[in-house]
Amino acid sequence: MDAEFRSGFVALIGRPNVGKSTLMNHIVGQKVAIMSDKPQTTRNKIRGVHTSDKGQIIFLDTPGIHKPHSRLGEVLVQTAKNALEEVDLVLFLIDASEGYGGGDRFIMDQLRELTTPVFLVVNKIDQVHPDRLLPLIDQYRNQMKFAEVVPISALMGNNTSTLVDLILKYLPEGPMYYPTDQVTDHPERFIVGELIREKVLHLTREEVPHSVAVVVESMRQRENSDIVDVHAVIYTERDSQKGILIGKKGSLLKKVGTLAREEIEKLLGTRIFLDLWVKVKKDWRNEEFLLKQFGFRDDD
Structure with a gap:
C-alpha cells in the first residue's frame, strides 16, 4: 500500500437538519443514514466509510446538538459531544439559507474547547445568493478560528470533492480500517x-x-x-x-x-x-x- 495512504475518523456536527446525513450519504455514495426534514432524525452515531486510492475517511454522523428536553435528548447530546473526543477532524455544518443563530453559538461553545481541527462547512449554498455568503462566513470566523472554510451543497454535490481532498490532507497516514467495498460498520x-x-x-x-x-x-x-x-x-x-x-x-x-x-x-x-x-x-x-x-x- 502507498506510504501516503491516509485514514481517520471525522465527526459531523451541527444543528438539527443542516444536512449532515445528506452530506455523508453523498460522499459515501450510498444511503447509510436516514434523511428527513424533521429535526433530530439521527439518533445513533452512524459510521459511513469513504475509501479511495488516497485514503479512507470514517464519518461519524452524530445527533444534532441541541438543548435537551427529555432523557433521550440528553443522551443524544452526550453522544454528539463524546464523538468530538474520538476523532481526528470535526466538520461543523451550518445551513447557509438559515443564517447565524443561537443554536450555532451553543455548538461553538463546545467546539472552542477542542484541540481537534474544525472545518466550517457552509451547506445549502445553492439556496442563497453568493453575495450573502462572505458576510455569513465572517460572522462565524469572528466567533472562533477554523482550520478550513468550505462552502458546499450536499444535495447537489457542489464542491464536495474539494471537501474530501481537504479532509484527507488533515488525516494522519494510517491503515485501511475497513474493506474497500464496505460503506458502514452497522449491521x-x-x-x-x-x-x-x-x-x-x-x-x-x-x-x-x-x-x-x-x-x-x-x-x-x-x-x-x-x-x-x-x-x-x-x-x-x-x-x-x-x-x-x-x-x-x-x-x-x-x-x-x-x-x-x-x-x-x-x-x-x-x-x-x-x-x-x-x-x-x-x-x-x-x-x-x-x-x-x-x-x-x-x-x-
Whole structure:
C-alpha cells in the first residue's frame, strides 16, 4: 500500500437538519443514514466509510446538538459531544439559507474547547445568493478560528470533492480500517430499522416522529427461497399515536411498509416480506432501560 495512504475518523456536527446525513450519504455514495426534514432524525452515531486510492475517511454522523428536553435528548447530546473526543477532524455544518443563530453559538461553545481541527462547512449554498455568503462566513470566523472554510451543497454535490481532498490532507497516514467495498460498520438489521423509521418520519405529523423507535426483531431467509422475512415493531408512547401510525383500516402502516420494503430490497439485493407491528411503550424516551433496549445507549 502507498506510504501516503491516509485514514481517520471525522465527526459531523451541527444543528438539527443542516444536512449532515445528506452530506455523508453523498460522499459515501450510498444511503447509510436516514434523511428527513424533521429535526433530530439521527439518533445513533452512524459510521459511513469513504475509501479511495488516497485514503479512507470514517464519518461519524452524530445527533444534532441541541438543548435537551427529555432523557433521550440528553443522551443524544452526550453522544454528539463524546464523538468530538474520538476523532481526528470535526466538520461543523451550518445551513447557509438559515443564517447565524443561537443554536450555532451553543455548538461553538463546545467546539472552542477542542484541540481537534474544525472545518466550517457552509451547506445549502445553492439556496442563497453568493453575495450573502462572505458576510455569513465572517460572522462565524469572528466567533472562533477554523482550520478550513468550505462552502458546499450536499444535495447537489457542489464542491464536495474539494471537501474530501481537504479532509484527507488533515488525516494522519494510517491503515485501511475497513474493506474497500464496505460503506458502514452497522449491521444490516440496524440499517433496515432506520429505513423503516425514515418512512414513518416522512408520513406522520408533528406529534408522532420523536416518539417513534423501530426494533427489527428478526431477519431470516426462507428455506428454498430468495425471500427474506423481516419482522419489525414500531414503538410509540401513546395509544393515540399508535392509531395515527396504523391509519384508517391500516392504510398508513401499509404505506410505510411498501416504501420501506422497496428500499430494503435495494439494500439487500433480494426480495423482502416485511411484517410490521405497532406497539405502545409509555414515555420510553425517559426510561433508561428502554433507551438501552432500543439501541440509544451503548455505554462504550
